[in-house]
Amino acid sequence: MQLIYILLILSVALAVIKVAIMALLIVFGIGLLIATVKHPGAAIGFMLMMTTVSLVEAHPWAAGAGLIATAICATASKPS
Numbered sequence: 001m002q003l004i005y006i007l008l009i010l011s012v013a014l015a016v017i018k019v020a021i022m023a024l025l026i027v028f029g030i031g032l033l034i035a036t037v038k039h040p041g042a043a044i045g046f047m048l049m050m051t052t053v054s055l056v057e058a059h060p061w062a063a064g065a066g067l068i069a070t071a072i073c074a075t076a077s078k079p080s
Contacts, residue, residue, distance in 0.1 A: 045073040 036043040052066030 041073065041076060045070055047075055 015024040048066060052063050052070055055063040055066055
C-alpha cells in the first residue's frame with residue numbers, strides 16, 4: 001500500500017513539473033514575440049543563432065551557412 005502512495009505522489013510531482021515547464025515555455029514565447037515586435041533584427045538574429053546551434057551536430061555544413069546568415073543579420077541590425 002505504501003508503494004502505491006509513493007507512486008501517486010511521484011505522478012503528481014511529475015504533473016506539477018510538466019505544468020511548470022509549459023508555463024515557462026509560454027512565457028518564453030510571449031517574450032520572444034514582444035522582442036520580435038520591438039527589435040526585429042535582434043530577435044531574428046537570436047532565432048537564427050538558436051537554429052544554427054541545433055544544427056551543429058547533425059548537419060555541420062548547414063550550421064556553417066547558418067553562422068554566416070546570423071553574422072549578416074547581426075551586422076545589418078546594428079544601429080549606426
